[in-house]
Amino acid sequence: MEILQGFVDAVVGIFEDSGLLTLNWQNYVMIGISIVLLYLAIKKQYEPLLLLPIAFGMLLVNLYPSIMAPPTTQLLTEAQCTAQNVAVSGHAKTVIDGVTYIENPTYGGLLYYLYQGVKLGIYPPLIFLGIGCMTDFGPLISNPKSLILGAAAQIGIFLTFTGAIFLGFTEAEAGAIGIIGGADGPTAIYVTTKLAPHLLGSIAIAAYSYMALVPIIQPPIMKALTTKKERSVVMEQLRPVSKLEKIMFPVIVVIIIAIFLPDAAPLVGMLMLGNLFKESGVVERLSKTAQNELMNIITIFLGTTVGATASGQNFLTLDTIKIIVLGLLAFCMGTAFGVLFGKIMYKATGGKVNPLIGSAGVSAVPMAARVSQKVGQAENPGNFLLMHAMGPNVAGVIGSAVAAGVLLNVVG
Template identity: 75%
Template sequence: MGIIDGFLEGIIGLVESSGFVSLGWQNYVMVAVSFVLFYLAIAKEYEPLILLPLAFGMLLVNLCPSIMGAPSTEFVLQSEYLKTHDVASQSVQYATTVMNGEVYYNVPTYGGLLYYLYQGVKMGIYPPLIFLGIGAMTDFGPLIANPKSFILGAAAQLGIFFTFFGAIFLGFTQAQAGSIGIIGGADGPTAIFVTSKLAPDLLGPIAVAAYSYMALVPIIQPPIMKALTTKKERAIKMSQLRPVSKLEKIIFPIVVIVLVALLLPDAAPLVGMLMLGNLMKESGVVDRIAKTAQNELMNIVTIFLGVTVGATATGTVFLQLNTLKIILLGLIAFCLGTAAGVLFGKLMCVLTKGKVNPLIGSAGVSAVPMAARVSQKVGQQENPTNYLLMHAMGPNVAGVIGSAVAAGVLLSVIPH
């Protein structure tokens, strides 16, 4: 009879610990959301390198919440502990606590797997490492050849600051508003970096919004670009960019990090890693580590970043009214950034007497190189002989620097 009772207790314990009993409806809704992200990543190939691990992290944490559980301390009655453990063989001496006249061992318990991997996000390690890889893959030649592109890259960041004030108006704190506004930069690592420092409780919704809008650049941007430009403007052909010397490409990252580090130290981790990666690439003397930054390191960090950020999107945190506000404000920020870039492109078109195609301004939102490709595609729809890609890459890589600088501004002015 004792064997049967023990077996039944085991079955009951198994059922009670299963997800069918312990999970709430919010968890199942988030499982459905993860399936949508899987569809976008696999079927539509929208930013699959980050959306797929992010969706899997979201799926995993909502099916098994303990995988993100933090370590804790368990109080175990000393007399009971000694019955099952050989204290003489224990190399670790646990602290003791006396409660109700009984002595208890303070036995530490381990956290879940993703809790430890998440520390790279929490401590601001993964986003700068992503920037290292981006820098090693980026050619700043189009930006160096046409420094005016910096203006377009900066203009596209205006959406960040407009949305920042809009979020405060809607009742968000300054720290939360800064994290929401940075979505407008269309730069996932930067959004995660800022949010992990200012509003870590919003990391899940903001990361999902940031990467979703990055993935939807080809859908969101063209209507805005066409609405703000004329057919004649979209058909403008731009002259070929001048060749850029190797010396210029080597000097550029050094000059940029010196200026940024002196003027805006909070942006130095992101911009510094970006410029280090680029210097490794352009110097030509460290090909081995440059390739590692581009490939192996970038891939490993992307997996850890995507899965752990997705694992912050639990049902109880994600399914709130504020989440809908964040997603809507993020879309507004992204649209405003695109619009500001195009409008400044129109201004440059007027000032240069028709030598600048305003479409390249939309690429200043930082989603490299997708935003530049969208500029190229929309331009070719009006003029099949038009080739705007390299011209758009100038504002595009300027937007990467611009979003990091905007992050530095927010971190320096918002208490955290």
């Protein structure tokens, strides 16, 4: 009978600790959402390198919330320590109302510790280091005017910032929401951890979802704002860029931005360091490590832990709906302003600039540039806009980092 009773107690204990009793309806809804995101990442291949770990992190935290639990300290009497087989020696003691308690620390969940790289602002700059190693600033150097298009696409960030305040968000929260318009996941995560960490799950998922949907969201906006004649413009070939120019560019950019906008220095600095690794040609091993092994490791940690912030209780709120809508508006406005400034350049140059390249001013590299190429070639099969669009595209990466620095400086 004692064996049977022990077996029954064990089964009851397992059942009581299972998710059947500890999870609520919000967790099950988030499990469903995570499965949809996994489908989009695997089947549709929408930004799979980040959407897949984000979705799986979301799945994990809603199945097993303790995986993100912070460490705690139990206060136990000596009698409780004896009953629970906790060693009394080696632990700090606290006296409360004449009673001595033993401080028994417990460890946090696995993803809690990995999340510290997000919380402390370590992972996003390291992602930028890898991006810098993979980025060719040649098209931007060859056509510096494309910097204007990258800057124009950031206007959506600041308009959304204003709109978010109007909807009741604080200035810090509005800054974090507005940065979604830059279509730059690491920048959105970096700004959010500094300004509104409690919104990280909602903002990160919105940012990466819209980045993944660039080929769906952008073309209708681009076609609505341009004429067939404008979309058919064939641009002149870009001039060759010397190695000296490519080496000087990251050094000059980081000096200017770090002096005038120090809050943007961590992101821009790592971006330019990675690019200098690539263009200098003397540290090939470092360049390969930064864009491969380091980038891959940080991507796993960043995506999984960011997804793990989207627990049902934190994510399923009215604010999340507002963030998703505002994020979409920010992204659409960024695309629209890039195209509109492209039209201005079209007029100013006598029809030599195809306005479609302005849509690449959002920093979804290189997907936004490919969309410009695809839409332009649909109108004129002999049109090759990819390299021209890469100028505003990489300018958008710098622009989103600068916008982040402005927001951190103003409301941080």
